[in-house]
Structures are given as C-alpha cells and as structure tokens.
Amino acid sequence: MTIKTSSASVLAGILALSVSSFALPAMADQDQTGAFVVQDGETAPEENIMDSAKPGDTASDDTADKKDKDKALADFVEDKEKIEGLFTFYRDKEKGELFMEISEDQLNQEFIYFIYVHNGVTGVPGLAFRGATGNNQVFSLAKHYNRIDFIEENTNFYYNPENPISRSADANVSSAVLATAEIKATSADKKRFLIPVDKMFLSEALTQLTPDKRPGDKDAGKYGPGKLSSSKSKITDINNYPENSDVIVDYVFDDSKAMPDRDNIGGLPRNGKLTLQHSFIQMPKNDFKPRLDDPRVGYFFQRATDMISHSATPYRDVIDRWSLVKKNPEAALSEPVEPIVYWIENTTPVEYRDTIRDALLTWNEAFEKAGFKDAIQVKIQPDDADWDAGDIRYNVLRWTASPRPRFGGYGPHFVNPRTGQVLGADIMLEQVFVTNRVHYSGLFETTALGLGDDSYTAFAPEQEFMTCSMGHQVQMAAQFGRSVLTSKGATEVEKNELVKQGLYYLTLHEVGHTLGLNHNMKATQLHAYKDIHDTDLTSKVGLAGSVMDYPAINIAGKGKPQGQFYTMKPGPYDLWAIEFGYSPDLEDPAKRRALLERSGEPALAFGNDADDMRAPGKAIDPRVMIGDMSGDAIAFAAHEIALSEDTLSTLLEKYDETGQSWHELRDAFFILSGAKGRAGGVISRYIGGVYVDRAFVGQDTVAKAPYVPVSKADQKRAMGLLRAEIFAPDAFAYPAELISHLQPQRRGFDFRSKGEDPKMHGRILKIQEGILSHLTHKDVLQRITDSGLYGNDYSVAEMMGELTDAIFEADLKGDVNSYRQNLQVSYIKRLVGIVKNKAISHQAHAAAFANLNRVSDWMAKSRRGGSDTRAHRDFLKYTIDQALYPAKS
Numbered sequence: 001m002t003i004k005t006s007s008a009s010v011l012a013g014i015l016a017l018s019v020s021s022f023a024l025p026a027m028a029d030q031d032q033t034g035a036f037v038v039q040d041g042e043t044a045p046e047e048n049i050m051d052s053a054k055p056g057d058t059a060s061d062d063t064a065d066k067k068d069k070d071k072a073l074a075d076f077v078e079d080k081e082k083i084e085g086l087f088t089f090y091r092d093k094e095k096g097e098l099f100m101e102i103s104e105d106q107l108n109q110e111f112i113y114f115i116y117v118h119n120g121v122t123g124v125p126g127l128a129f130r131g132a133t134g135n136n137q138v139f140s141l142a143k144h145y146n147r148i149d150f151i152e153e154n155t156n157f158y159y160n161p162e163n164p165i166s167r168s169a170d171a172n173v174s175s176a177v178l179a180t181a182e183i184k185a186t187s188a189d190k191k192r193f194l195i196p197v198d199k200m201f202l203s204e205a206l207t208q209l210t211p212d213k214r215p216g217d218k219d220a221g222k223y224g225p226g227k228l229s230s231s232k233s234k235i236t237d238i239n240n241y242p243e244n245s246d247v248i249v250d251y252v253f254d255d256s257k258a259m260p261d262r263d264n265i266g267g268l269p270r271n272g273k274l275t276l277q278h279s280f281i282q283m284p285k286n287d288f289k290p291r292l293d294d295p296r297v298g299y300f301f302q303r304a305t306d307m308i309s310h311s312a313t314p315y316r317d318v319i320d321r322w323s324l325v326k327k328n329p330e331a332a333l334s335e336p337v338e339p340i341v342y343w344i345e346n347t348t349p350v351e352y353r354d355t356i357r358d359a360l361l362t363w364n365e366a367f368e369k370a371g372f373k374d375a376i377q378v379k380i381q382p383d384d385a386d387w388d389a390g391d392i393r394y395n396v397l398r399w400t401a402s403p404r405p406r407f408g409g410y411g412p413h414f415v416n417p418r419t420g421q422v423l424g425a426d427i428m429l430e431q432v433f434v435t436n437r438v439h440y441s442g443l444f445e446t447t448a449l450g451l452g453d454d455s456y457t458a459f460a461p462e463q464e465f466m467t468c469s470m471g472h473q474v475q476m477a478a479q480f481g482r483s484v485l486t487s488k489g490a491t492e493v494e495k496n497e498l499v500k501q502g503l504y505y506l507t508l509h510e511v512g513h514t515l516g517l518n519h520n521m522k523a524t525q526l527h528a529y530k531d532i533h534d535t536d537l538t539s540k541v542g543l544a545g546s547v548m549d550y551p552a553i554n555i556a557g558k559g560k561p562q563g564q565f566y567t568m569k570p571g572p573y574d575l576w577a578i579e580f581g582y583s584p585d586l587e588d589p590a591k592r593r594a595l596l597e598r599s600g601e602p603a604l605a606f607g608n609d610a611d612d613m614r615a616p617g618k619a620i621d622p623r624v625m626i627g628d629m630s631g632d633a634i635a636f637a638a639h640e641i642a643l644s645e646d647t648l649s650t651l652l653e654k655y656d657e658t659g660q661s662w663h664e665l666r667d668a669f670f671i672l673s674g675a676k677g678r679a680g681g682v683i684s685r686y687i688g689g690v691y692v693d694r695a696f697v698g699q700d701t702v703a704k705a706p707y708v709p710v711s712k713a714d715q716k717r718a719m720g721l722l723r724a725e726i727f728a729p730d731a732f733a734y735p736a737e738l739i740s741h742l743q744p745q746r747r748g749f750d751f752r753s754k755g756e757d758p759k760m761h762g763r764i765l766k767i768q769e770g771i772l773s774h775l776t777h778k779d780v781l782q783r784i785t786d787s788g789l790y791g792n793d794y795s796v797a798e799m800m801g802e803l804t805d806a807i808f809e810a811d812l813k814g815d816v817n818s819y820r821q822n823l824q825v826s827y828i829k830r831l832v833g834i835v836k837n838k839a840i841s842h843q844a845h846a847a848a849f850a851n852l853n854r855v856s857d858w859m860a861k862s863r864r865g866g867s868d869t870r871a872h873r874d875f876l877k878y879t880i881d882q883a884l885y886p887a888k889s
C-alpha cells in the first residue's frame, strides 16, 4: 500500500513515461497483520524527501533572518516589490526572495490548487510536455502558533452534515500537510501574515515532479529526469489576479539520465527543464449544482463515497461540467449568462483556423438539446494579446510543433474537486497531425494493432481515462487514407479534404473532452455497414454515435462513392450526453431518470477506455474498440484488408516520382501493412467476445441481458477471416520487387548497428503475434469457457482446433514458407506455454495438450517439402516432445 494522496500522484502519472527512475521515500506499509512496518532499502535522493512530509520543519530557518520575524509587516515589505492579487506576494528586489501574504480571513478556508505545464522536454523521461496538467485538488491554510500550514484536503468522502456520524468525519481519513512555513512578519493589527515561499515552490512540496518507481519496471533507475536542483531552479513569474494567483517555476534537473535518442530527433540529453505553473484559485462563489454521475453516460468525474449511506453503491461521484445558467430561465431555449469561450491561439496556422472554429461551433447543436443557445463561442487570440495561452482565465486551443509529440491532440480541463464545476480548459493540437510525418515508434514498436501511442501504457490506471491518443490514431488512419487515395489517383484537393475532415474531427473530439465527456469507443457501431457512405444519412445524424471514439477512417473501395471520411458533428450519443450533463431540467429526478432510461437505444451505445479491447486480453465487448467502423466491424475490417492489399499491389507504380528517394514508398508500405494488422486485431476480438449492455432493471433495451456472448456464427466468421488474411501461407506474399525497394532516405549516420534493410520477417511475425496474443490470452480462454454457461457454444477445444488448422493445414503437404515457419514456431511455443501455465483454465490446458499432440503427429507423418521444411518440422516435433514428454526425448 503506497501511502500517497491520489491527487499527489496525478502529476507523476502524467509525467511518467514507460520508465521511471526514482526510489520512493522510505514509507510505511501495512503487513498482513495490520501492523505498520517500514520498508527497508527504499531511500530517496535527499532532495526528494520534502519538508512536506515533516510538519515540524520550517520552510526557511536562516538564522541571519531570525530577528526579521518580529518585524511589523509594513516595515518588512517596505523595500520589496508588491504583486497584488488573490494572495499578495512581495519580492526582494535584490535577492529575488519571494514572500506570500496570508490574511486572517483566508485561514481555514478552502482554495483550489492546479498545476499546468508551461513547457517541458520530450526527450527526458519523466518530464511533462507543454499543455499537460497535473494536480487539481483542494487545499486550505491553517495557522499553528508561528507557522502557516498548507493542507491538502481529502475530497473523496462524503458525510451528510446533518447526521451525527459526520462529527467523526475524519476517522481514518487523512488530509496531508503539504508544506509549512514560519511566519516572518505580522501586520500591526495581527490580521495579515507573511511567509517565505521560495523553498516551497522550488521543491516537490506542493507537487511530485519525479515519477514513482512502478512495480515491474525493469528500466527503473536507468533513465529519468535526474535530481531536482533547487539551486538551478527558479521562480520566474507571478501572475496575480483577484481570483487566482499563478506562480511560474522553472525546475532544473541535474545528472539527467535521458532516454537514448533512438529516433535521432534531438531531445535534450541532460539537465532537462520543466516549467510549471502553480495556480491558487478562489473557490467559486455561485449556486452551481453538482450533478451525480451515472454509469450509462461517459463523463469525467470527481470521486466521492457516501460514508453513511446504506446503499450497495454509495457513490456520490459528481460529473465534470461547466456552470451554465440560462439568461431566461423560463425559456425552453436561452442564451447562457456566461457562455463557454474558446480562444484559438495566435500560433495556429491561418489556413486551419476556419476549420477549427467551425468544428467548435458544431457543439452548439448539442447544447440546444440541453436548452442553451450559443453556449459556445470562439475568438481568435490577437497577435498582440497581452495574455499568454497558459493564462488559466482563458480557454485556449493551442497549436504547437513539438519534436516528439506525445499527442496529436489533448484536451485537459480543471475543476473544483468539491463540485465538478469545470473552471477552465485548454486544447493542445500538434502540427504533426497535419503533416505527412510518420510516427515511427508508434508504427514499428507496438503490436499488430499498432496502437500508435507509446505513452498509453505509461499512465497509471487511474490516469488512463484522462489521456487521449486520438491525434495519433487519426493521423495513422489519415495516412492510410492518403496512401489509398494516392493509389486511386485522387487529386490533391481530395487528399486535402481528408486532412481537413481529420482536423475537424480531432477538434470536435478534444473539445468534447473539455466539456467533460470521456471516450465512447462503442460509437462507430451506429450505422449498418451498407449505409456508411450514405451522406444523406451521415450528414444528418453523423457517421458515428459520438465524436468521442477513435474511429477507422471511412474510406470507400475503388469505384465506389466516397462518403464522409470522418463524422463531422456530435452524434446522437453526444446530444444525449450533453443533455444529461447540462440541461437544467434534469434537477428533476423523474426527468433525469427518464433521460437515462433511453440508454438502451442502439444509437446511444456507450463504452469507454475501461471497456475497450485495444490491448490483447483486455475487456470483453468487441464493439467497444478503437480503429473500427460500422455495426458490422468484421465486414469493415475485411474491407480495409482488401483496400490495403489492393493498394499495395500497385504501390511501386504510384510512388514513381523521378528525383525522389524511396522513403515515401516505404512509409506507405508500413502504413498499409500495419492497417492490415490493425484490422486483423479488430476481427480477433469477436472470438470469445461478450456483448455488454449497461442498462438498468426495467429499461427498454434490445439486448436480452447485460451479458450476451457473440454468436458462434460470428466467432467462426472471424476465425475464417483471420485464417485467410493473417495466417494463410500467402497472407503477406508481397512481391520481391516491392520489398527490395523499401529503402528509407538516409540521414547522417542513421541505421548504425540496426541496419537499413527491410526486416520483413520480424515485421510480419509481430503482426501475427499481436493477434495470437489475444486468442491465446489466459483471460480470453477462461472467458470462452465461462461464457459457455450463458450461451456461448464455441468452446476452447473447437476454437483452438480451428486455430491450429489455420496455422498448419494449408501447407502440410508441401513446402512451408519462411513467414509461416516463424508463425508455426511461435504458435507452438504459445501452446507449450499454456500447458505449463498453472494459472490457465483446465479446459485451455487440455485443448493445448491435444493440439500439440495433433501437430506432433502431423510433423512425424508429413515428409514432403524441401530440406528446410523437413528440418523445420523435425524441430517442431522435437520442441513439442521435449515439452510434453521430456523423459522420452
């Protein structure tokens, strides 16, 4: 058990890459007996053990200044620069020391604390990127004799103040003293106190900067930002306003252990710098009514448990939403008193501004459903604006061109954790999104699904819902689309339309996040496969149920009419969700209930990141998936595979521009073959899948039950397609002439020991293994057996038998090509792994055992094929026999 507040880990979660490098401070851990023990061997670099953990400390104890503290405040600040705002600051004009004034009426009051990353570096693991957000919590200030404590409040529990139990509200619920400082001077009326704050801001007292060591991190300690240097770090700016005080700090790290610059793109190798803004914000004074969350709609929320309730689900989680109040409360449709205003940053290329503005305003249609007219407004930040996009008083759509963008788009917001009221939001859009630059690490280093975003797995589970790798997703899809269009001989105008629709969609999606919505990965199921290019239909209701999905690009086959590449408006689910979040009418419990009871309508289907099946073995409903399209995702994936194959067949002819290197051809090849792998992944999820419905008791829904296994026909159809398109001997039979042209353009000393040649065997096996990882995953195998109890009639034995057939049958009587040899070896090793894995179900053990014996027999009997095929079969038989019958072999 890590004793750490949830919010304190927020920034670390955002900051953490897949490696983290720091040991935790020695911490108490609870053993089985319930006693607290201190773990040995976990010591932190000195600077990371903050005074925050030791309330007895003082933030500044320079003996030379001791006598100052008795000085009257007015004398003390006489020669200092005064910066007025929510909290008034004073700065020493010579030494730069910073002091914060706290008045008596600010004591024991709650404030909101929020972290915004002004700038980071993308080459040093653990350091965040521009626009990222961190801690968003409630804090209060308390005076204890001659010191002031900064206390982080625990907002996770609710006690009805009218119930006597509320008097014990702090029982075993801890608030945290983040920092403490000795009072330096007091005003003559004893109502204002001055404390030094340099040490608090230049340390990790308020927010954790360096990532935690995560269990199982094999690279732990190898790479990281290094040690925070309080001498090199500095407070650069203070932006002070009546409702918020922002302190901007440059954090510098010594001895940085940067990640090797594998992509040769020029990250900062050492002494990474992180610029953070700490905002202290006044609690909003309004009659904002928190709205309780509901599992049928996807909002970000603030977690709170009702500690007195007798309910089995004592949740008082409140959704994140803006405060919108009707100017005319009686009118069915009224303008809000204060609209939500977004500013397009003046760094945005002029040619994209109209698209971004139009996409933003499209959301107004959803707000009309909730009773608001023109709820969203858009302005352009003037070139000579006297505010900066990091100013939290402005909601800004920012445009940046980072060297290694972690996101093509990112839509963070910050809230009042007590109520869920959204107080501000930004949207980050990356230049890479509109370029033709291929994101190599996403493309080559991930599984067959090529999920594009290497930062995904880096986030702590509670953070995953906050992240959005939509930009990469759409960018990869757009590049697939471009390659297909190029091969179809499309004009530049048509290709630009694709980029424009992608940017429109990206904007709609990221704005959706800032409105409080999380993902809806089920939304592309909206239309029947035959209808997805029917623009009469899709322009009216949208191409998907929601813009909060990661869709496949909707691209037509050769000679077929092309509809919308992406959905261009909030879909039925979005309209419904915004009504749920924003309609003032829903204060009425009956109306709220009636609206939520519509969740069974197919157009309102919802499933988010917690339910999506992007990673092998994860989740259970194949409709909740990224990179898919239509109510028949299997058919659409098969269509994508056909498009990919068709495009690849003419690739050499299309990329024939004299004077160009082969680089673009190579990119197109990898994009197209990767798309095939991703489509295979979508198909594979139907095998062993179970459809999930979130409807409550008594709702009118098409689903017969919350859990309905995928029909045997669809599971077998999926297996048949995988057999033909992914596992067949000729599934990746690309012509030699194409492979021999896959040359990247050389830059300096690239390649080095890696070599520049196309490594096709590794590439193809990775695609196939990505799919095998799902089909042989212990959770999938267990679920196939479990779901047999409520309707699944495709058993593990039958599934695994067909998979074995798919991988062996076609070339039993002849030569086994080199791709297929690799596939067969990989599969056999997996079956051996299943037999030996004690954590796997008995049914899976038995099926794997049976199939290994089948293959062993085949290998013994089949003596056809050339010498390499015979050697391969002998090796397979030896591998199986040694695993199953070690005594005999």
Ligand SMILES: [Zn+2]
Pocket: 467, 468, 469, 470, 509, 513, 519
């Ligand atoms: Zn997203």
